[in-house]
Amino acid sequence: MDYTEIRGEAVNESIYNKRLNNGLEVFFMPKKGYSKQYAIFATKFGSNDLKFKKLHDKEVIEVPEGIAHFLEHKLFEEPNGNAFDRFAPLGANVNAYTNFNITAYYFTSTDNFYENLKNLIEFVQQPYFTDENVEKEKGIITQEIKMYQDNPQWRVIFNFLKAMYHQHPVRKDIAGTVESIGKTTKEDLYKCFNTFYHPSNMILLVSGDLKKEEVFSRVEEFFDDEKPMEPAKLVRYYPDEPSHVKNQYIEDNLYVSTPMFYLGYKRIPKAAEENQISLLKEEAMLKILLDMIFHKATDLYQGLYNEGLIDQSFYADYVCEPDYGHSIISGESKDPQRVKETINKWILSLKKNGLKEEDFIRVKRKQIGENISHYNSIEYVGNTFASYHFKNLNFLDYINILKAVRFEEVQQQLKNHFNEERQVLSIIKPLDRSSNIDN
Amino acid sequence: MLDIVSDKMNNGLNIHTINTDKFKTNLINIYFKRPLLPQEVTFNALLPKVLQRGSKNYDTSQKIAKKLDYLYGSSLGADVGKKGERHITLYSLNTVGLKYIDDGDLLKESMELLNELLFEPLVEESGFKAEYVKQEKVNLENKIKGRLNDKNRYSYERCIEEMCRNENFRLYEHGLLKDIEAINEKNLFNHYKNAILTSPIDIVVVGSIPHEHVKKYMIDSLKLQQSNVIAIEDDKLISRQGSVYEVNEEMEINQGKLSLGYRTNISYKDTLYPALMLYSSILGGGPHSKLFTKVREERSLCYYVYSKIEKFKSLMLISSGIEVDKADETKQVIQQQLEEIKKGNITENELINGKKALITAIQALGDSPAAMAEYTYSQIVGNHIITPDELIKKINATDIDEVVAVSEKIQLDTIYFLKGSGKGGNS
Numbered sequence: 001m002d003y004t005e006i007r008g009e010a011v012n013e014s015i016y017n018k019r020l021n022n023g024l025e026v027f028f029m030p031k032k033g034y035s036k037q038y039a040i041f042a043t044k045f046g047s048n049d050l051k052f053k054k055l056h057d058k059e060v061i062e063v064p065e066g067i068a069h070f071l072e073h074k075l076f077e078e079p080n081g082n083a084f085d086r087f088a089p090l091g092a093n094v095n096a097y098t099n100f101n102i103t104a105y106y107f108t109s110t111d112n113f114y115e116n117l118k119n120l121i122e123f124v125q126q127p128y129f130t131d132e133n134v135e136k137e138k139g140i141i142t143q144e145i146k147m148y149q150d151n152p153q154w155r156v157i158f159n160f161l162k163a164m165y166h167q168h169p170v171r172k173d174i175a176g177t178v179e180s181i182g183k184t185t186k187e188d189l190y191k192c193f194n195t196f197y198h199p200s201n202m203i204l205l206v207s208g209d210l211k212k213e214e215v216f217s218r219v220e221e222f223f224d225d226e227k228p229m230e231p232a233k234l235v236r237y238y239p240d241e242p243s244h245v246k247n248q249y250i251e252d253n254l255y256v257s258t259p260m261f262y263l264g265y266k267r268i269p270k271a272a273e274e275n276q277i278s279l280l281k282e283e284a285m286l287k288i289l290l291d292m293i294f295h296k297a298t299d300l301y302q303g304l305y306n307e308g309l310i311d312q313s314f315y316a317d318y319v320c321e322p323d324y325g326h327s328i329i330s331g332e333s334k335d336p337q338r339v340k341e342t343i344n345k346w347i348l349s350l351k352k353n354g355l356k357e358e359d360f361i362r363v364k365r366k367q368i369g370e371n372i373s374h375y376n377s378i379e380y381v382g383n384t385f386a387s388y389h390f391k392n393l394n395f396l397d398y399i400n401i402l403k404a405v406r407f408e409e410v411q412q413q414l415k416n417h418f419n420e421e422r423q424v425l426s427i428i429k430p431l432d433r434s435s436n437i438d439n
Numbered sequence: 440m441l442d443i444v445s446d447k448m449n450n451g452l453n454i455h456t457i458n459t460d461k462f463k464t465n466l467i468n469i470y471f472k473r474p475l476l477p478q479e480v481t482f483n484a485l486l487p488k489v490l491q492r493g494s495k496n497y498d499t500s501q502k503i504a505k506k507l508d509y510l511y512g513s514s515l516g517a518d519v520g521k522k523g524e525r526h527i528t529l530y531s532l533n534t535v536g537l538k539y540i541d542d543g544d545l546l547k548e549s550m551e552l553l554n555e556l557l558f559e560p561l562v563e564e565s566g567f568k569a570e571y572v573k574q575e576k577v578n579l580e581n582k583i584k585g586r587l588n589d590k591n592r593y594s595y596e597r598c599i600e601e602m603c604r605n606e607n608f609r610l611y612e613h614g615l616l617k618d619i620e621a622i623n624e625k626n627l628f629n630h631y632k633n634a635i636l637t638s639p640i641d642i643v644v645v646g647s648i649p650h651e652h653v654k655k656y657m658i659d660s661l662k663l664q665q666s667n668v669i670a671i672e673d674d675k676l677i678s679r680q681g682s683v684y685e686v687n688e689e690m691e692i693n694q695g696k697l698s699l700g701y702r703t704n705i706s707y708k709d710t711l712y713p714a715l716m717l718y719s720s721i722l723g724g725g726p727h728s729k730l731f732t733k734v735r736e737e738r739s740l741c742y743y744v745y746s747k748i749e750k751f752k753s754l755m756l757i758s759s760g761i762e763v764d765k766a767d768e769t770k771q772v773i774q775q776q777l778e779e780i781k782k783g784n785i786t787e788n789e790l791i792n793g794k795k796a797l798i799t800a801i802q803a804l805g806d807s808p809a810a811m812a813e814y815t816y817s818q819i820v821g822n823h824i825i826t827p828d829e830l831i832k833k834i835n836a837t838d839i840d841e842v843v844a845v846s847e848k849i850q851l852d853t854i855y856f857l858k859g860s861g862k863g864g865n866s
Contacts, residue, residue, distance in 0.1 A: 139739030
């Protein structure tokens with residue numbers, strides 16, 4: 001059979017790939033000795049996709065916020081019950097998630113794999129939306145939204161994004177608002193489904209102790225993949241996003257014990273001619289850099305910790321998408337402003353004195369080890385591989401890119417990335433009444 | 440499915456190895472068992488925080504962190520938790536498998552670090568380093584106060600706290616605010632000296648190292664010197680006293696959190712225990728369950744609703760996030776589902792789905808080192824060992840009559856409602 005092998009030598013894994021006639025990319029990662037099988041069927045359609053059209057259509061479609069997530073909920077609906085009923089008798093756990101860029105449906109099973117896989121492929125391709133069942137879902141999603149409104153970790157992130165971005169839809173809540181959910185109709189849902197759930201805009205990834213020939217032949221059979229299909233050509237509209245931040249500071253009050261903060265820097269706009277591989281490299285360089293400055297082993301962390309300004313929840317990370325990107329430095333602190341001031345002073349002195357190569361070597365080893373460890377989890381690798389694939393990146397390659405990063409490149413990122421004008425601080429403060437609670 | 444080799448080393452020390460080469464890592468979990476008592480819960484909670492700050496040869500957490508990073512990101516964590524009225528401290532070392540990296544001494548050096556942390560503490564004037572104790576007391580205080588940040592979990596735990604108000608199980612695993620002040624570098628060190636010698640210890644290793652090597656590694660690298668190891672009381676069954684206890688608490692949040700606490704009156708050693716697991720699976724163990732179907736799908740009352748068994752304490756909790764004014768309706772629908780099961784109104788599908796969900800979860804344990812270690816320890820700690828395969832057999836053999844028999848034993852004890860006042864900020 002004509003599949004190709006994507007080899008991950010450093011982690012001793014392989015992923016096999018085949019593109020079906022209908023345009024769907026199918027991937028299989030064998031996991032010998034695993035009891036679980038896992039399959040994820042995902043579309044490149046997330047909460048950011050609010051304005052779009054098919055290439056040859058005239059009409060530009062605009063949809064209410066939160067629609068990708070609403071659609072995700074509703075695809076589980078079937079004429080006679082819901083998709084959960086298909087999987088439950090087979091012992092499989094089926095679920096789905098929506099983020100800014102993708103919607104993914106997945107299951108884990110320990111038995112009846114192909115029957116489950118068939119179910120997954122079927123239910124995701126068979127919408128059944130009625131006015132009544134769309135209405136019913138609004139109550140459930142409203143409770144989901146309210147749950148997140150009470151979740152300080154969630155709120156501190158979304159406020160951060162609202163302050164960082166002027167226009168880009170990443171500043172909007174993934175689930176939308178109670179109002180936007182209220183406006184959503186079954187026609188909106190069908191429009192989105194018909195646009196984004198085309199096989200050429202989706203991927204299917206399977207993992208487990210399975211035979212690759214059988215995986216591919218069964219998938220072809222389930223898709224009835226005989227005739228070539230015209231790939232979906234989509235145009236997505238994202239508003240122009242200025243390079244500066246909208247607000248440098250944002251705060252909110254919630255029922256919490258200690259202030260929580262999210263601090264970060266907006267990425268410098270990327271030059272258009274840069275090719276895609278640089279996105280993996282950007283991520284690897286920035287993640288090394290952030291660990292070199294903010295990880296537990298650093299002087300900055302230790303200083304802040306010893307002053308009682310941070311605790312073990314403190315961490316840094318980098319978000320790297322084709323159309324937006326930013327660093328995150330997050331934690332809990334009695335005085336987030338002072339954390340920010342300390343960080344800014346520290347970065348100024350680093351810029352003057354430079355980074356240390358021994359820190360670079362140590363952090364690289366740490367991240368190599370962490371990357372290898374991730375391969376214990378078929379769900380983690382499956383999800384990550386899928387989201388990288390939609391950015392035209394190969395997750396198996398990340399470790400090689402990471403190994404190849406040079407110290408000088410990280411030094412250069414230090415100069416570029418940390419610009420106080422592109423810095424945002426989001427704080428969730430305790431309500432007056434929740435700051436002093438006796439337990 | 441799980442190939443476990445266990446060895447009793449001496450009084451109170453057991454080593455258990457699960458040997459498999461399918462993972463990229465080696466996991467070493469060391470469990471210290473203490474009784475859950477008001478006089479020591481806060482000491483137990485603070486101790487790992489202080490030990491992680493520095494040891495004799497690595498006197499700052501920075502030195503420890505640097506070493507761990509250099510060892511290809513080995514992680515060395517500590518956590519405390521409750522298993523019934525036992526207070527468990529877990530020290531967990533996770534290292535990358537030697538065949539993936541070019542550092543043959545990785546495991547040896549990681550083990551040395553683990554030994555340092557546990558058995559070679561940083562001592563100044565016959566106590567821990569005062570500065571570290573002082574700082575970690577503040578962190579512990581923040582941790583305890585921070586309990587209310589996660590409303591879902593807070594409501595779940597508060598329900599248990601209220602239900603078990605006259606039992607030690609009420610104690611929060613991270614300790615009591617009021618007891619922090621009296622702890623100092625001397626009395627904490629005395630507690631350490633006692634606990635490190637007298638606590639029953641179980642070491643669970645999951646990875647590619649064969650048992651005999653594991654044993655040798657542990658004996659050679661850890662300074663284990665146990666003596667006068669304490670006995671820990673067995674779990675007791677406690678039934679509801681008096682009528683249903685209702686507790687309302689108000690908070691400025693958007694969503695109300697309802698938690699119902701039940702006494703199952705079924706011990707994990709009881710032959711009926713697998714039927715209790717099945718009962719909870721059918722009632723609220725996932726999208727196949729009655730609660731999900733009735734409370735969420737049919738009435739749109741919530742986004743999440745589930746039931747969960749507290750194995751060692753013989754409790755069952757039901758938890759859901761709802762509109763404040765829908766509390767009565769939700770309680771009523773939940774109650775109806777319990778009644779349905781009691782009447783034997785369980786369809787063949789519900790029975791099968793309930794079983795399958797449990798079985799898949801048990802089979803999947805084998806694909807996660809941490810889950811395997813945790814399952815293993817959960818068997819050991821109650822001194823009632825059922826292998827995953829046996830448990831699956833028992834669940835498969837359970838019939839509707841046994842599930843109904845569970846219904847006859849379960850009593851609603853406490854209703855806890857965290858009332859939102861709808862002022863939880865704007866969105």
